[in-house]
Amino acid sequence: MEQNVRISPQEKxxxxxxxxxxxxxxxxxxxxxxPDEEGGITRLLYTEGWLExxxxxxxxxxGCGLKTxxxxxxxxxxxxxxEDLDAPSIITGSHIDTVVQGGMYDGAYGIAxxxxxxxxxxxxxGKPKRTLEIVSLCEEEGSRFPMAYWGSGSIVGKRNFxxxxxxxxxxxxxxxxxxxxxxxxxxxxxxxxxxxxxxxxEVHIEQxxxxxxxxxxxxxxxxxxxxxxxxxxxxxxxxxxxxxxxxMRRDALEGVSxxxxxxxxxxxxxxxxxxxxxxxxxxxxxxxNVVPGKAIFTVDARHADGQVLDRFCRWVMQEFSSIAxxxxxxxQGTEWFREEPVPMHGKLKAYMDDVCxxxxxxxxxxxxxxxxxAQMFEHICPTAMLFVPSxxxxxxxxxxxxxxxxxxxxxxxxxxxxxxxxxxxEEL
Amino acid sequence: MEQNVRISPQEKxxxxxxxxxxxxxxxxxxxxxxPDEEGGITRLLYTEGWLExxxxxxxxxxGCGLKTxxxxxxxxxxxxxxEDLDAPSIITGSHIDTVVQGGMYDGAYGIAxxxxxxxxxxxxxGKPKRTLEIVSLCEEEGSRFPMAYWGSGSIVGKRNFxxxxxxxxxxxxxxxxxxxxxxxxxxxxxxxxxxxxxxxxEVHIEQxxxxxxxxxxxxxxxxxxxxxxxxxxxxxxxxxxxxxxxxMRRDALEGVSxxxxxxxxxxxxxxxxxxxxxxxxxxxxxxxNVVPGKAIFTVDARHADGQVLDRFCRWVMQEFSSIAxxxxxxxQGTEWFREEPVPMHGKLKAYMDDVCxxxxxxxxxxxxxxxxxAQMFEHICPTAMLFVPSxxxxxxxxxxxxxxxxxxxxxxxxxxxxxxxxxxxEEL
Numbered sequence: 001m002e003q004n005v006r007i008s009p010q011e012k013x014x015x016x017x018x019x020x021x022x023x024x025x026x027x028x029x030x031x032x033x034x035p036d037e038e039g040g041i042t043r044l045l046y047t048e049g050w051l052e053x054x055x056x057x058x059x060x061x062x063g064c065g066l067k068t069x070x071x072x073x074x075x076x077x078x079x080x081x082x083e084d085l086d087a088p089s090i091i092t093g094s095h096i097d098t099v100v101q102g103g104m105y106d107g108a109y110g111i112a113x114x115x116x117x118x119x120x121x122x123x124x125x126g127k128p129k130r131t132l133e134i135v136s137l138c139e140e141e142g143s144r145f146p147m148a149y150w151g152s153g154s155i156v157g158k159r160n161f162x163x164x165x166x167x168x169x170x171x172x173x174x175x176x177x178x179x180x181x182x183x184x185x186x187x188x189x190x191x192x193x194x195x196x197x198x199x200x201x202e203v204h205i206e207q208x209x210x211x212x213x214x215x216x217x218x219x220x221x222x223x224x225x226x227x228x229x230x231x232x233x234x235x236x237x238x239x240x241x242x243x244x245x246x247x248m249r250r251d252a253l254e255g256v257s258x259x260x261x262x263x264x265x266x267x268x269x270x271x272x273x274x275x276x277x278x279x280x281x282x283x284x285x286x287x288x289n290v291v292p293g294k295a296i297f298t299v300d301a302r303h304a305d306g307q308v309l310d311r312f313c314r315w316v317m318q319e320f321s322s323i324a325x326x327x328x329x330x331x332q333g334t335e336w337f338r339e340e341p342v343p344m345h346g347k348l349k350a351y352m353d354d355v356c357x358x359x360x361x362x363x364x365x366x367x368x369x370x371x372x373x374a375q376m377f378e379h380i381c382p383t384a385m386l387f388v389p390s391x392x393x394x395x396x397x398x399x400x401x402x403x404x405x406x407x408x409x410x411x412x413x414x415x416x417x418x419x420x421x422x423x424x425x426e427e428l
Numbered sequence: 429m430e431q432n433v434r435i436s437p438q439e440k441x442x443x444x445x446x447x448x449x450x451x452x453x454x455x456x457x458x459x460x461x462x463p464d465e466e467g468g469i470t471r472l473l474y475t476e477g478w479l480e481x482x483x484x485x486x487x488x489x490x491g492c493g494l495k496t497x498x499x500x501x502x503x504x505x506x507x508x509x510x511e512d513l514d515a516p517s518i519i520t521g522s523h524i525d526t527v528v529q530g531g532m533y534d535g536a537y538g539i540a541x542x543x544x545x546x547x548x549x550x551x552x553x554g555k556p557k558r559t560l561e562i563v564s565l566c567e568e569e570g571s572r573f574p575m576a577y578w579g580s581g582s583i584v585g586k587r588n589f590x591x592x593x594x595x596x597x598x599x600x601x602x603x604x605x606x607x608x609x610x611x612x613x614x615x616x617x618x619x620x621x622x623x624x625x626x627x628x629x630e631v632h633i634e635q636x637x638x639x640x641x642x643x644x645x646x647x648x649x650x651x652x653x654x655x656x657x658x659x660x661x662x663x664x665x666x667x668x669x670x671x672x673x674x675x676m677r678r679d680a681l682e683g684v685s686x687x688x689x690x691x692x693x694x695x696x697x698x699x700x701x702x703x704x705x706x707x708x709x710x711x712x713x714x715x716x717n718v719v720p721g722k723a724i725f726t727v728d729a730r731h732a733d734g735q736v737l738d739r740f741c742r743w744v745m746q747e748f749s750s751i752a753x754x755x756x757x758x759x760q761g762t763e764w765f766r767e768e769p770v771p772m773h774g775k776l777k778a779y780m781d782d783v784c785x786x787x788x789x790x791x792x793x794x795x796x797x798x799x800x801x802a803q804m805f806e807h808i809c810p811t812a813m814l815f816v817p818s819x820x821x822x823x824x825x826x827x828x829x830x831x832x833x834x835x836x837x838x839x840x841x842x843x844x845x846x847x848x849x850x851x852x853x854e855e856l
Contacts, residue, residue: 208671225670229716239821241705241728242653242797243636246696248821253706254692257685264682268674277669278681279716281709288657288707288726298716300669369670393667393676 006419012359012412019116019408019415026112027407030057030096031104040101040398044144044169046074046178053096057111057136064119066134072189073154074138074182080118082130082422088198088381090421092117092414093135095151095373099143103400105205109388109407111136113203117415121422128422130198140373144169144178152376154192161186199348199421199428200377202385203414205402207370209393217409218363219387220352223304224375225273225367226341228313230299232259232320235330238285238293253283253292255327259320263299266315273367274312276301304341304367342375347428348384348417355416361409370395382428386413440787440840447544447836447843454540455835458485458524459532468529468826472572472597474502474606481524485539485564492547494562500617501582502566502610508546510558510850516626516809518849520545520842521563523579523801527571531828533633533818537835539564541631545843549850556850558626568801572597572606580804582620589614627776627849627856628805630813631842633830635798637821645837646791647815648780651732652803653701653795654769656741658727660687660748663758666713666721681711681720683755687748691727694743701795702740704729732769732795770803775856776812776845783844789837798823810856814841 007015033056034049036042043050054076058068061078069077076096079089094110114134121128135151142148145167153159167175179185206212211219236250260278267276277300284294299316303309317333324331349365356363368385377383388410391401420426435443461484462477464470471478482504486496489506497505504524507517522538542562549556565583570576573595581587595603607613634640639647664678688706695704705728712722727744731737745761752759777793784791796813805811816838819829848854 206671207668208673209667209676210671210673213676227670237820239637240635240798240823241707242655242703242730242799243634243638243823244703244797244821245636245638245700246692246703248637248641251692251705253709254688257688260682260685261689264674264679272673275670275672275674277679277717277719279669279711279718279720280714281681281711282714283707283709286708286710289705289728290707291705292707300717302670369672370668371670392665393672395668395671 007359007416015412016405016408019411020404022116023112023407023411024404026115027104027108030108030112036101038101041098041104042100042102043096043098045097045139045150046144046182050097051182054136057096061115061134064115065122066118070184070189071154071192072184072186073150073192074179074184075151075155075192076136078118078134080122080128080132082128082132084130087130088196089131089133090199090201090418091133091135091197092201092203092418093137094202094204095137095140097139097141097143099141099396101398102396103398105400105402106207106395107140109205110203113411113414116411117418120415121419125419125423129425130422132418132422137373145175147175149373149376152373155194156376156380157193158376158379195380197377197381199382200374201348201414201417202372202374203410204372204385204387205390205395205400206387207390207393207395209390210366211387211389212391212393214364216362216364217388217406218356218361218413219366220349220363221344221368221385221387222349222365223344223367224342224372224385225302225304225369226306226309227337227339227371228301228309228335229337230313230316230333231336232297232299232331232333234295234324236293239291241289241291244291249291250328251291252295252329255324255329256281256295256297258323258327262319262323263316266312266319270308270312273369274301274303274308275369276312302369306340339371342378344374344378344384345382345428348382351417351420351426352384352386352413355413359412359416361413386410435787435844443840444833444836447839448832450544451540451835451839452832454543455532455536458536458540464529466529469526469532470528470530471524471526473525473567473578474572474610478525479610482564482566485524489543489562492543493550494546498612498617499582499620500612500614501578501620502607502612503579503583503620504564506546506562508550508556508560510556510560512558515558516624517559517561518627518629518846519561519563519625520629520631520846521565522630522632523565523568525567525569525571527569527824529826530824531826533828533830534635534823535568537633538631541839541842544839545846548843549847553847553851557853558850560846560850565801573603575603577801577804580801583622584804584808585621586804586807623808625805625809627810628802629776629842629845630800630802631838632800632813632815633823633828634815634818635821635823636818638794639815639817640819640821642792644790644792645816645834646784646789646841647794648777648791649772649796649813649815650777650793651772651795652770652800652813653730653732653797654734654737655765655767655799656729656737656763657765658741658744658761659764660725660727660759660761662723662752664721667719669717669719672719677719678756679719680723680757683752683757684709684723684725686751686755690747690751691744694740694747698736698740701797702729702731702736703797704740730797734768767799770806772802772806772812773810773856776810779845779848779854780812780814780841783841787840787844789841814838
């Protein structure tokens with residue numbers, strides 16, 4: 001076993017200490033752009049703080065000897081040019097935008113990790129065989145405009161200017177105007193679309209509590225789960241809570257409570273990685289002394305297998321209908337959002353498993369229940385994702401937190417993977 | 429049997445036709461005061477429309493030969509003076525105010541029914557042995573100010589000026605100012621408190637669907653149900669709907685859905701007249717892709733027996749706690765409102781049963797799940813209530829409706845009861 005280990009245990013410790021200090025410096029520095037007055041970070045696409053962050057990052061990349069470039073939507077690339085300039089680039093990175101009152105790790109960690117990895121590799125090993133790049137994607141969250149994955153989608157050809165021309169934010173600012181104020185837009189900089197990418201690797205916090213709960217350092221993402229979102233409207237009859245005997249009621253909320261129970265039972269029966277959630281529920285008229293006449297609620301269901309997901313959603317539709325019938329309620333259900341599962345690249349996953357194994361870092365294959373930029377890149381190149389633990393699974397919140405040591409382990413695994421792909425010429 | 433019938437079948441038919449026409453005339457006329465622009469009637473305490481209605485009613489009462497009088501909170505009395513002025517009065521009536529966008533029957537019907545009964549009795553039989561009165565109570569609903577039963581409560585001594593001195597409506601108008609603008613208040617008119625009432629009889633629409641469902645004309649109220657209102661706050665943990673496996677969730681809404689199911693099962697098991705309702709439920713953060721971290725809801729429970737009700741509420745507290753424990757949720761429950769059951773007067777109920785039986789009018793004893801002015805009067809005198817059917821049980825809505833014939837039957841029974849008490853000197 002010893003022969004296979006490129007990095008000795010002493011070297012691993014030294015590197016982890018180094019990354020631990022560095023990653024917190026970069027993340028704390030990034031967190032100074034667009035702090036939210038009420039805590040956390042609100043760094044929305046094409047705002048002043050967003051532009052400052054991207055420009056400062058470009059300077060930092062240049063300081064690390066990377067060749068920087070913005071594309072025409074504002075994605076920022078830092079390139080460590082390789083010997084073979086014709087070979088497709090290996091890209092790592094994530095998004096610079098946040099949700100409203102988000103945390104300092106979601107997105108930012110993937111960019112910071114890439115920066116540290118490339119800086120270290122360049123200092124230690126100089127020019128790689130093929131170009132390694134870090135990308136700070138302009139947008140992923142869809143928090144300012146109703147359009148998510150704007151950065152990665154523009155690179156892979158799933159997003160374009162036609163799609164955003166009529167979009168406005170909540171202050172009625174047009175997407176195009178906000179973009180142009182930052183110096184981006186059609187004809188302003190290089191076209192986003194790329195066909196020279198050899199692989200995309202995204203490092204991210206888990207945003208779930210599985211790694212923490214199981215005491216595992218690295219999650220190698222097997223598949224990004226498919227999603228279905230359903231909306232139901234259940235109609236009964238509003239009645240006086242005092243004068244309507246139990247047997248005469250057509251209580252919409254009581255019906256919904258049965259449906260929620262049935263949903264959970266079936267989701268548990270089918271088992272992981274299926275998750276199903278009623279996250280939103282409105283009751284009408286919603287007053288203490290009136291039997292609810294109407295209830296509107298959503299179901300969010302996710303699984304790594306689209307067929308399992310579709311079968312589950314058909315079951316949900318049928319089961320909810322029969323509960324409604326039994327309770328003399330009317331029900332209408334519609335699917336208003338669907339996203340197919342995205343499997344990550346087999347060889348990249350195997351390399352990551354191997355890197356972890358060789359360095360005695362605990363890891364597990366897992367499904368990503370959340371969506372990520374990686375699912376966009378998968379359309380055009382081998383793609384992989386690597387998770388580090390999130391404390392209590394909290395994300396999209398100022399309370400988002402990952403231990404510096406856990407962050408450092410992620411950087412180390414990324415570094416080693418980029419070394420193999422960029423310097424050792426590992427094939428994909 | 430024939431000997432016992434004071435009113436012949438022919439006379440009954442003639443009277444019903446007469447009351448049917450009359451009652452609709454009075455109700456339609458009352459509905460012209462404070463019509464709501466969006467349908468129905470919004471006649472709130474001490475508003476212009478309310479004052480016009482009371483003043484017009486006073487004129488109409490005087491026109492029927494009744495001696496009218498306002499007390500200092502704005503209750504309007506119309507008296508048909510009896511031979512024995514020392515004998516306590518028999519009073520019938522209900523409230524003139526409505527909820528926001530209410531119907532034209534709730535309250536108004538009891539006043540109109542009393543008016544028709546007294547008018548008929550006076551015309552047919554002249555002066556009664558003891559004084560019969562009709563009252564148009566100023567307020568019952570608590571719709572303008574947070575104070576219900578202001579009219580009846582002032583008469584029986586359960587309400588007083590001290591209680592309302594700081595109260596404001598939603599436009600920040602003080603209760604006292606609104607009252608004085610209408611010419612009422614301390615020292616303005618006769619003191620509301622009375623100790624000369626021999627009995628109170630309230631005729632009202634059922635506001636439930638039991639009589640309609642069972643095809644019964646008259647409900648003789650046995651007891652006005654006691655009420656308990658509980659409020660619960662359930663705390664779990666807000667988590668990402670995609671990244672949190674089912675077994676790691678502490679889903680507040682899922683817990684509440686179990687509680688709603690348990691509540692219904694137990695209420696059905698205990699049986700009528702118990703009713704239990706979760707009418708209000710708020711879910712937090714209430715977004716489709718987040719596992720609910722918090723839920724706040726109410727339970728409204730009613731029964732004719734206060735002990736059964738208390739036992740049920742203790743069960744609810746214990747059961748909800750154990751469901752919360754099982755689901756790793758925290759729960760806090762408090763009782764924020766309680767009202768004891770109010771039994772109606774035995775002899776009056778028996779007289780009503782008898783009147784219905786003698787006139788071949790179908791009737792049943794029933795619990796009133798709703799609160800009424802009658803429960804205030806019960807503190808000071810023998811009290812009874814009589815229900816007529818409500819179409820589909822709908823009330824507090826412009827859709828409130830009762831067939832004119834059903835309304836007429838109620839007037840007929842009231843008339844006969846007042847005859848017995850006022851003219852025949854039936855004892856209580």
